[in-house]
Amino acid sequence: MTQANPSFPRPDRLTRPVRRIAIVGASGKLGQYMVQHALDRGWEVVGVCREQSVSKLARFAERITIVPGPTNDAEVIRRAVAGCDGVLVVLAPWGVNRQYASGTAQAVLDHAEPGARLVFSCGWHITRDGQDQYSWAFRLMLVVFRWIGLLTRFAELDDQVEACRRIFESDRDWTVVRGSDLEEGESEGLPVWSAHVGDPILKSNRTRRVDFALFMVEALVDPALSQQAPAIVSRLAPSALAHAPIAQTA
Numbered sequence: 246m247t248q249a250n251p252s253f254p255r256p257d258r259l260t261r262p263v264r265r266i267a268i269v270g271a272s273g274k275l276g277q278y279m280v281q282h283a284l285d286r287g288w289e290v291v292g293v294c295r296e297q298s299v300s301k302l303a304r305f306a307e308r309i310t311i312v313p314g315p316t317n318d319a320e321v322i323r324r325a326v327a328g329c330d331g332v333l334v335v336l337a338p339w340g341v342n343r344q345y346a347s348g349t350a351q352a353v354l355d356h357a358e359p360g361a362r363l364v365f366s367c368g369w370h371i372t373r374d375g376q377d378q379y380s381w382a383f384r385l386m387l388v389v390f391r392w393i394g395l396l397t398r399f400a401e402l403d404d405q406v407e408a409c410r411r412i413f414e415s416d417r418d419w420t421v422v423r424g425s426d427l428e429e430g431e432s433e434g435l436p437v438w439s440a441h442v443g444d445p446i447l448k449s450n451r452t453r454r455v456d457f458a459l460f461m462v463e464a465l466v467d468p469a470l471s472q473q474a475p476a477i478v479s480r481l482a483p484s485a486l487a488h489a490p491i492a493q494t495a
């Protein structure tokens with residue numbers, strides 16, 4: 246189990262109620278699920294997305310505030326997170342030499358309100374303490390994705406790694422949620438988690454995207470996840486069911 250900074254959770258972080266949140270990357274698949282979960286809880290939502298993606302949020306337009314712009318633009322983020330008790334951030338590795346993920350993370354770390362809960366999404370490839378155990382197939386997939394991403398200038402996985410390095414070094418009230426392979430479908434409930442990839446409970450490596458979003462939203466109000474990097478899996482996945490007695494839930 247990864248040890249959190251001994252100063253966490255601080256009392257002020259346990260009691261801060263959530264009323265208004267920002268969702269950075271709100272127009273993507275994960276983002277739209279998070280918007281719905283947050284509205285279901287009665288929270289005010291400020292969504293940040295690229296100008297060309299505003300129309301994807303049309304069904305929420307009457308109920309949320311939308312701040313259009315690149316998510317790695319510090320001024321866009323500063324406006325969006327003002328007055329927010331929490332921020333949910335989709336960290337995406339898209340593009341090369343744009344520092345999109347690291348710039349987005351940095352802007353949120355720099356401009357979020359003092360004491361705000363900050364919850365970031367990424368994949369299992371991110372490791373906080375080097376204690377994760379990856380299969381050869383997973384490692385191979387990463388090598389292929391890394392090189393194809395660079396050659397096609399489609400994605401830069403290392404910038405997402407850099408984004409998380411900055412988050413892990415920060416003394417902010419952060420959580421980095423590491424998603425397994427994602428699939429669409431009806432909710433299976435709140436995923437279970439473990440501190441390290443390679444733990445038997447995670448073996449099935451699958452989570453419904455709607456439940457990844459649920460875990461992100463739940464992390465905003467769970468002080469036990471402060472300065473943690475939970476790797477998640479569906480609570481109905483065979484590996485989760487097999488290890489249910491020791492499963493950790495958010």
Ligand SMILES: NC(=O)c1ccc[n+]([C@@H]2O[C@H](COP(=O)([O-])OP(=O)(O)OC[C@H]3O[C@@H](n4cnc5c(N)ncnc54)[C@H](OP(=O)(O)O)[C@@H]3O)[C@@H](O)[C@H]2O)c1
Pocket residue numbers: 269270271272273274275276294295297298301335336337338339340345366367368369423424425426427454
């Ligand atoms: N896909 C998986 O199997 C998987 C597995 C594990 C973890 N994750 C993690 O889950 C999170 C969401 O991933 P997802 O695959 O489900 O995708 P997603 O929710 O659709 O999110 C993709 C995000 O990237 C943005 N985006 C797309 N192209 C872009 C570009 N060229 N420049 C800048 N931003 C761009 C999208 O914004 P627009 O709406 O503006 O396009 C959207 O906010 C990520 O943090 C990812 O690391 C994914």
